[in-house]
Amino acid sequence: MDSQRTEHDLIGDRLVPEDVYYGIHTLRARDNFPLTGIPLSAHPELVEALAAVKAAAAAAHRDLGVLTSEQADAVIRACQEIREGRLHDQFVVDVFQGGAGTSSNMNANEVIANRALELLGRERGAYGHLHPNDDVNRSQSTNDAFPTAVKLALHAAAGRLLDGMSELAGAFTERGGTFAKTVKLGRTQLQDAVPMTLGQEFDTFALTVRDDAEVITMASGVLLEVNLGGTAIGTGLNAEAGFAQAVIPHLAAITGLPVRPARDLIEATQGMGGFLQLSSALKQYAVRLAKICNDLRLLCSGPRAGLGEIRLPALQAGSSIMPGKVNPVIPEAVNQVCFEVIGVDASVCAAAQAGQLQLNAFEPLIVHLLLNSMNRLDAASRLLAERCVQGIEANEQHLRELVEGSASLATALNPVIGYQRATELAQESLDTGLSVRELARRRGLLPEEELEARLDPWTLAHPR
Structure with missing residues (x-):
């Protein structure tokens, strides 16, 4: 039998495997919430953001003299390792959980504490020397530490999505230049309208993506206002004097982001406005990206019985029974990502309105869904650019005939x-x-x- 250590909490004693870095709170949460089978480690952005929050708190407590330099340095080093990708497999709680993120916060506290204990030359679980709650979570509550980490994680994911959107917009712009002299018919209500160029059509797609990127940029900027230092409901109860002022500069230095304290910590603890703005911005992009994909599928329809104005790259056989058939598989796949993101917005709205009084218990759902949405939209944007848009060709002769006739x-x-x-x-x-x-x-x-x-x-x- 593997060696184990005994840990104690409010409920009682529990044996914890000796080879894990998490502790009793994480173990109970893992057992209590077997809902999705998706562990917290599936969102490395969130794991790394939790570590950034804990590192900033330790640095602030070192400045304030309430943690020894040895303790604080061990915590900061453990957090740095996590931010570099180590120990992510120890973040095992389910992404869906009760408790407003308490299980995620305690998972981070325990992993960081036990790794810091190792760095101090102590055994895991020797919490008399460095405690997950009293030291790693000092001056914090789940209700300010977790939302702060959530916002940092979402901001990081938004940055990657914006890079993917830039790639897609660039691909449309390049094709727009290639097709700048290719005249075609415009269409309104699917009926022939006046002439335009295929380049104008693709330039329009590029501008749509760039405009939506601006909306997402603004929404992600709102997330840099955090409630760290507010503790349980925003009043700052149990935070060390000066902690709120000391921790934000450290968090900004660690993340390289212009993090700023919330204007009202009580409002920021219960408010979901930033998440709603981001979700709405993602939905807008999903709706408009889906429209672009629909247009591409329509423009390449045929090739004989449809519009047949453009040719998408042929990537795979399109039918198990009809020889020679090639389908617009990339726009179809991207469409499905867009449909999912549109549905996610409804779930985020439901979770946001379900918060009561001074706290919203459903941020675990919000961060899970929004991280998924951004990561999938990023992948979809790059896929559409690289496997579809960059290889689109114009059916020049057919387009001329349609215009002239x-x-x-x-x-x-x-x-x-x-x-x-x-x-x-x-x-x-x-x-x-x-x-x-x-x-x-x-x-x-x-x-x-x-x-x-x-x-x-x-x-x-x-x-x-």
Whole structure:
């Protein structure tokens, strides 16, 4: 039988395997919440953020003289190891848990304490020398330490997502430049509209992604206002004098972020505004990215019986029964990520409104869902850029034919022949199959030179 150590808590004694860094609180939480099978370690951003909070607290307590330099340095070194990727396998509590994140906070406290004890030359569980609650969690409550870590984790994930969005926007811009002289028909209500260029269409996609990146940037910036130092409900009960003022500069130095104290610690402890803003921003991007993917699927539909205006890279056989079929698999996959993110926003809203009085107990759900959303949107953005957009080709000849044969070109003659006569011309074009250009020429509506100028597709796509 593996060696074990005995630890004690409010409920009683419990044997803890000697080879683990977590303790009795983590062990009970692991047993109490077998809900998703997804451990806290599945979110390395959150694990590393918890370690950053604990390191900042230890540094502040060293400054205040309430932890010895030896104790504080051991805690800080343990936290640094975690932030470098070590001991993540010791963060074993389920991502869904009761207690407003207490289990996650205690998991961090125990792992850090036991690793710090090792660094001090002590055995794991020798809490008389360094205690998870009294020392690692000193001047903190779950209710300020965990939300602070949550915000730092979400901000980190947002940064990676923004990099992925930049890659996607860049891919659309590059294709927009390639297609800058490729004239095509615009469409409204899926009906032929006036000409534009394929480059304009792709430049629009790029701007959509960049605009949404700005919204996410603003939302993630809100997360840098934290309630660390507020302890249980924001009043700062049991925090060392001067802790709130001392800890924030250390947290900023450790993370390299302009972290700032909340304007009102009580409001910040119960308020979910920053999470709601971020969730809304992610939903906006998901909705608009899904629309872009729908457009790509529509533009490449066919290749004979659909629009067939562009060709997506052929990545795999599209059917187990129909030979030669190739599907738009990347936009389809990205669409599914977008649909999930849209649904996540509803769950985040439900969790945010379910908070009561001075605390919201459902932040574990919020951080899990939002981290998933950002990581998947990041992966989806990069996938769409690299496996789809960068390899898109235009069906140039088909696009020219569609423009030249469209009855919508009669729109360009409105200013000189009037809406009614232009309507008659468009209808005749649809009835006879003759082009607007040919019918106008036969009727002698305009001199040849003016007719050619007014019906020039490039000019129509750039009327200004």
